Amino acid sequence: MSKTEAPESRPSFWSIFLIFLKAGNLTFGGGDPTMAILQREFCERRHWLTAEQYSLAYSLARVTPGTNVLAFCVAVARMMHGALAAVASVIAASGPSAVLVVWLTVFYQNSSGNPVAMLAVSAVLSAVVGMMLAAAVSLLRPHVKAGKWQRAAVFCASTIILREGFNLSPVQILALAVLGGALWKERA
């Protein structure tokens, strides 16, 4: 099938639901691996989605607020089977893993009486600090790689100064970022 052809068939509701269930709850590492698996399942293996539809959903999910992969699920499910499938996709892709997260929270909270578990949790919390820094770097990296390091430095550094030095709230800072983004034009 070429990139621009229409999908070969309309899938059933439950077949879509099961794929979201599997991809959303058995994939570690965040949204990108999940979207890669869904691309393989929907575009390459089953031809329920064209490459163009996938690309449109992927790029729009990037600019949709919140969790990108869930926006992506809503978009491709809507394309394949309508609004009901869009709602079902987020339930399938995040419901079971949400239950697991609650269970993990209980486990972490209940570890306070056991010294071995407490040290294990302390180690995990330390690792999370490293992951948070890595998440910030991953947000900055594409801009630096694209040669927009000045913009990255100005927006990132001014945000830290406004937050830590002037105690502005995140909403106020993001509003200023919107204004700055609209006004800042790169040189041609």
Added chain:
Amino acid sequence: MKLVLLYFLLLKATITSFSGLGSLPMIHSDLVIKHRILTERQLHTAVAAGRSGPGPIGLYVVAVGYAAAGVPGAIAGWLAMVTPAFLILPLLRYASQYAEDPRLKRVIQAVVLSSAGLLLSATIPFAREALEHWWTASLALISFLLTAGTRIDSAWVILASAFLGAISALLMR
């Protein structure tokens, strides 16, 4: 805490972020500093729980909801996590019209860059609490290098950290 208020506080955070942990600074500001519903450690634990399992990184919001108000709070957190995803439906409709608009692209880039700054800022109190010893600081550094520099799954890093922590506890006995 009223569930509706919890939902809207969490929604305020998720709807103004563009990545999994991008909502963390707002949640920290509202739930830890302003309303004092959670402690630093509870929020930190919620992030750890969210990163330990499969699924989207944004799932930590469910753990935050649970820490704030039990199972109903977790449901409020889940709803706050999934609600912004439906904003893509109107975007799909008008995509061809505005998707390539340079000013819109610049605004989104600025918000993403600012989110990185907010995330760095939110890391400071976590680091103060978690990095009390040289070995926890070393773990954080190794975790950063592995997560930022390789494609290793974060669940493995979490698992290895827990294992090292448990082993060191047993050795210190």
